[in-house]
Amino acid sequence: MKAFINCKAKEFKEGTRFIEVVKLIREAKKDEPMIQTIVKKTGKDNIVFVLNGRVVKTHEYESFEIKEGDDIRWVHPYFGG
Numbered sequence: 001m002k003a004f005i006n007c008k009a010k011e012f013k014e015g016t017r018f019i020e021v022v023k024l025i026r027e028a029k030k031d032e033p034m035i036q037t038i039v040k041k042t043g044k045d046n047i048v049f050v051l052n053g054r055v056v057k058t059h060e061y062e063s064f065e066i067k068e069g070d071d072i073r074w075v076h077p078y079f080g081g
Contacts, residue, residue: 001013001014001016001066001067001068002068002069003021003066003067003068003069003070003071003072004069004070004071004072005021005025005072005073005074006072006073006074012066015065016065016066017061017062017064017065017066018049018051018056018060018061018062018063018064018065018066018072019061019062020066021049021066021072022049022061025047025049025074026045026047029045029047030045034076034078035047035076038076038077038078045077046077047074047075047076047077048074048075048077049061049072049073049074050072050073050074050075051064051070051071051072052070052071053071
């Protein structure tokens with residue numbers, strides 16, 4: 001089954017829960033300097049996760065199963081310019 005993470009196609013097996021995607025993203029990003037700085041300051045990464053245009057709250061991560069074509073986005077809590 002194919003879903004999209006920040007517009008990139010990713011294959012998932014049937015029954016994959018949203019929490020598994022959250023863990024996958026957090027593991028992939030944990031060594032980024034921005035994330036490390038945020039964790040040092042706040043104790044957590046503060047990444048925001050969005051499923052099909054809707055912000056998913058932390059207590060909801062276990063509630064959702066990934067479906068074909070889902071649009072999953074994540075954003076850093078800091079933006080520069």
